[in-house]
Amino acid sequence: MLKLAKKNIRQLSKDELEQYFVEMGEKKFRAKQVYEWLWTRQARSFEDMTNLSKELRTKLSEQFTLPALGEDVTQFSHDGTVKSRFRTVDGHFVEGVLIPTDERKTACVSSQIGCSLSCKFCATGYMERKRNLEFDEIFDEVVLLNEQSEKAYGRKLTNIVFMGMGEPLLNYKNVLKAIEMISSPEGLGMSPRRITVSTAGVAKMIRQLGDDKVRFKLALSLHAANDAKRHEIMPINDTNNIKSLIEALNYFYKQTGNEITFEYILFKDFNDSLQDADELVKIYRQVPADLVNIIEYNPIDLAAFEKPDEDKTMQFMQYLEKHRVNVRLRRSRGKDIDAACGQLANKEVEPDVET
Template identity: 40%
Template sequence: MTHLYNMTLAEMEQWLADMGEPKYRAKQIFQWLYQHRVTSFDEMTNLPKALRERLSAEAKLGTAREITRQVSRVDGTVKFLLGWTDDVTVETVLMRHDYGNSVCVSTQVGCKMGCTFCASTLGGMIRQMTAGEMVEQLLYSQRLLDESGERVSSIVLMGSGEPMDNYDAAMKFIDIVNDPNGLNIGQRHITISTVGLVPGIRRLADDGRPITLAVSLHAATDEQRSAMMPVNKAYPIAKLLEACHYYHEKTGKRISFEYALIGGKNDSLEDARRLAELLRDLPSHVNLIPVNYVPERNYQRTPKEEIQAFLTELRNLGVNATVRREMGHDISAACGQLRAEHAGTV
């Protein structure tokens, strides 16, 4: 059956035309899906009954089911664990900020990148998410926000998985949620996070999309980074930064660098100085992230006073940096952690 959430408006128009239906019906269906957020074809009341019956027979709306939901008592962060008919699970997170509501979307079931500080990699890579499955993740958060008259204001492709390893589906997802006939979430309010897949960064630069690029750096030397992130062996820091410079030159946008502070590993003042030197000529912002505890990894969290010293050193050296506000730290906040717990691998 055809999965409607997996279609752009243009694809839906062509699909209906192939069925012998007028193309304008596509816009009506699209608006029912994303502006009214209906959950059945019967609710699409401006469609002929015969078309609704045909849609019920030949197409499907959501295929995901909610397995569990965790709500932070600290800051209202909501974490959904969703399941699909092939028994895979992914998680998506709704974060409430002073400036709006952000949703973190998973692009893959599991991950093959092998970063040692991340729970997403514990079960390996299972399969790619389709664009429609990413849309479904977003809609779970939006429907919850509908209860209080709010909306999703920004999206981060930073849940389980590596978006650049599922590039076409990720970009299709962005096209669907960006459509003014649908959710109308501007591309400038969408961030794509990568461990540093250089071909993907260059492709994104050439595509000219005004989305924000976030790069997981986490170390300032190849020795350190390769020990934590196997991808560095294929795309070492010099190649990665070359691609980042290319991205900035093509788009004019500064790049966000994620840097997880791990006690005794990458959190010394000398590490801060090396990081500042790497980014000296690149318009960027550094997000310092106190590492989440994952039992298998046994990484130690950098003490608060040392985090502040690292931040101060970066700023003194001219680096635009902040410490990321922790969200939902009481509800399995690390990417992939809730899924891993459900699967029994944590």
């Protein structure tokens, strides 16, 4: 007789848990206890659920799985950044980063194992996409990074950015469900306004975010201000050109009023001229964007791009400021441990010893 695979208990809603306990002859309040263990107290196993009888914990373990994400390797940068490689129960790896500043403790989380978009400047883009992360795995990333923040800095996470491995909008349901649990009072209770989802630009799904009236912020990884250049470094531009993205962003803003940011990595002699800056100004004026983040390029082994010198970067920034663009230069963090923007690639590394 074929043995059916056990179901992940975190895939059950509170109502489904109640139904399960009633059907097994248990009191309905057991569902509330288990739900709290899963989301509020973030149990890593059924054995952690100490206010349940041993018999009940055994029954649960026989009928369900609790596939919690585990820490595999952790590295510490000289600037305080912490990069962790997490292991899934089916043996895959995914990376997340804790980025501390005096004002903020930010978690940079991944949404996919690998990526299918093949952006030419991004280490993850050279990896094969293995699968989407489940919503509870994304939740676990945040829980583990939050624990690191409390341990290292005595403070909980203040912000979350979906800027790690993968394209969040190609794992739409899981990302939204994870954010729902992260922001729920029954989960981590973080305000959606402190969460930013970054996309390489999937116009259809940006519109869907608007229809779903999401409450988090949105960032578009633009990186080139005309279709020819953007096509060269971001193949997704073939099916999601700049015009379609401008229209989608305006629709998103009309539906939600949420903050929109443009992300723009400067590449030497590619997108760093004053003409490029002028084209960026024109795009900025067509969207109710709050900010343009100019990002330092972080070299990777598989790409020949370089970052421009400081003078060229400042000229680019000054041109934007002169034309009333709200612009900020985002300095790289964690470069020495390949934790900076575009560097996440699950490299084989030895664990660091925190000092």
